[in-house]
Amino acid sequence: MRYHRIPDETVRRLPIYLRCLLSLTEEGLEKTSSQKLADSLGTNPWQIRKDFSYFGDFGTRGVGYKIDKLKKQINKILKLDVKHKAALIGAGNLGSAVLAYPGFKVYGFDIAAVFDIAPEKISRRIGNIDIEDVSNIPTLSERDIKLAILTIPLDAAQKTADALVEAGIRGILNFSPQHITVPKKVKVISIDIAMDLARLPYYMPAC
Amino acid sequence: MRYHRIPDETVRRLPIYLRCLLSLTEEGLEKTSSQKLADSLGTNPWQIRKDFSYFGDFGTRGVGYKIDKLKKQINKILKLDVKHKAALIGAGNLGSAVLAYPGFKVYGFDIAAVFDIAPEKISRRIGNIDIEDVSNIPTLSERDIKLAILTIPLDAAQKTADALVEAGIRGILNFSPQHITVPKKVKVISIDIAMDLARLPYYMPAC
DNA sequence: CTATGTGAATTTATTCACAGCA
DNA sequence: TGCTGTGAATAAATTCACATAG
Numbered sequence: 391m392r393y394h395r396i397p398d399e400t401v402r403r404l405p406i407y408l409r410c411l412l413s414l415t416e417e418g419l420e421k422t423s424s425q426k427l428a429d430s431l432g433t434n435p436w437q438i439r440k441d442f443s444y445f446g447d448f449g450t451r452g453v454g455y456k457i458d459k460l461k462k463q464i465n466k467i468l469k470l471d472v473k474h475k476a477a478l479i480g481a482g483n484l485g486s487a488v489l490a491y492p493g494f495k496v497y498g499f500d501i502a503a504v505f506d507i508a509p510e511k512i513s514r515r516i517g518n519i520d521i522e523d524v525s526n527i528p529t530l531s532e533r534d535i536k537l538a539i540l541t542i543p544l545d546a547a548q549k550t551a552d553a554l555v556e557a558g559i560r561g562i563l564n565f566s567p568q569h570i571t572v573p574k575k576v577k578v579i580s581i582d583i584a585m586d587l588a589r590l591p592y593y594m595p596a597c
Numbered sequence: 598m599r600y601h602r603i604p605d606e607t608v609r610r611l612p613i614y615l616r617c618l619l620s621l622t623e624e625g626l627e628k629t630s631s632q633k634l635a636d637s638l639g640t641n642p643w644q645i646r647k648d649f650s651y652f653g654d655f656g657t658r659g660v661g662y663k664i665d666k667l668k669k670q671i672n673k674i675l676k677l678d679v680k681h682k683a684a685l686i687g688a689g690n691l692g693s694a695v696l697a698y699p700g701f702k703v704y705g706f707d708i709a710a711v712f713d714i715a716p717e718k719i720s721r722r723i724g725n726i727d728i729e730d731v732s733n734i735p736t737l738s739e740r741d742i743k744l745a746i747l748t749i750p751l752d753a754a755q756k757t758a759d760a761l762v763e764a765g766i767r768g769i770l771n772f773s774p775q776h777i778t779v780p781k782k783v784k785v786i787s788i789d790i791a792m793d794l795a796r797l798p799y800y801m802p803a804c
Numbered sequence: 805c806t807a808t809g810t811g812a813a814t815t816t817a818t819t820c821a822c823a824g825c826a
Numbered sequence: 827t828g829c830t831g832t833g834a835a836t837a838a839a840t841t842c843a844c845a846t847a848g
Binding site: 397398399400434436437440450451452453 | 816817818819820821824825826
């Protein structure tokens with residue numbers, strides 16, 4: 391099945407696999423199996439094998455997978471084998487949380503710029519980055535930053551997204567609870583942290 | 598198609614519809630159409646109509662949907678027609694962001710307790726809630742709190758989840774980047790805010 | 805004439821079952 | 827024998843096309 395389009399659902403799972411493999415490495419392990427991965431991720435082995443099968447075979451039958459090889463391959467597919475710079479727009483509560491979140495470094499992201507609209511925040515430092523005024527967003531095009539993380543209130547989201555697109559941003563992680571419209575060349579992934587809570591009661595039996 | 602199981606993917610979208618309807622109400626509108634909803638959400642009309650069709654018909658052919666009726670129905674399906682109390686575990690960066698996030702109130706959630714493990718945080722106030730020690734988690738069973746939001750580092754996640762289950766929690770929104778194992782009667786929804794960023798580069802053409 | 809509601813067709817994803825290789 | 831890799835079978839979700847009702 392070697393030459394095959396990778397299904398979106400598989401792509402969605404790859405970062406999960408990657409993180410799991412990284413933590414297995416930290417435990418000093420060098421190989422694993424679809425069964426073990428499935429156990430620690432709460433899935434089933436055939437799902438994992440099928441997912442891996444979309445991009446070549448690097449397991450050894452009867453033995454399992456070499457963690458290092460697998461990690462490198464997934465990194466390559468996700469294009470995480472190069473370090474990506476990202477800009478954070480919105481230095482509020484959520485922005486600070488994002489900046490402090492260890493996961494971003496795990497995947498090799500480097501948050502290289504922080505913007506805010508509030509005058510009193512400009513020039514303050516957060517983490518070890520100077521907060522810039524949003525009017526500086528156009529400079530992103532010269533700073534080799536192609537990714538942006540939007541952690542701003544809803545009403546400013548579309549306007550800011552427009553400015554980011556103008557500045558040559560190619561991918562946006564949108565935390566604002568609003569759909570934003572961008573040209574086809576730009577990919578948006580949206581997260582609404584309240585939305586997932588909103589469907590919990592549905593799944594809670596008799597409550 | 599009236600009596601039908603609602604597909605998971607539809608349930609996943611219901612909170613999005615709900616939020617959109619709420620904001621249309623704020624704009625003073627009273628009715629809408631699948632086309633208008635689709636436009637402002639970035640979907641297509643037949644997806645929306647199909648989704649709605651799983652739980653009865655309340656549109657008027659040739660006219661559209663009454664926003665208020667639709668809102669009530671979705672609220673009922675999601676069991677959001679009663680106010681839900683939730684506990685927040687972890688008063689760090691992410692926890693504070695969650696507490697300040699307007700979306701939770703939109704869906705009628707009431708964050709009624711905050712826990713942390715760090716002694717220096719205990720008894721401080723956050724928002725207008727006293728932070729309690731995690732050893733108080735067992736009291737949740739008497740406080741009518743059935744939902745928990747986990748915003749703690751990975752290594753403590755499973756242990757804390759066990760305590761929550763023990764205290765009668767029925768639903769957990771897990772922000773820690775780790776799979777947690779719970780009995781079948783408890784529903785877990787996990788969010789890893791870094792994971793979504795990790796698949797952005799894959800979708801960015803030539804980057 | 806307009807916009808819903810829904811079977812049918814199509815596409816996509818998951819699960820199974822087992823052949824193939826160390 | 828043990829675990830991968832993958833076609834085939836099943837299940838689920840999306841899209842279409844059109845009958846239907848105001």
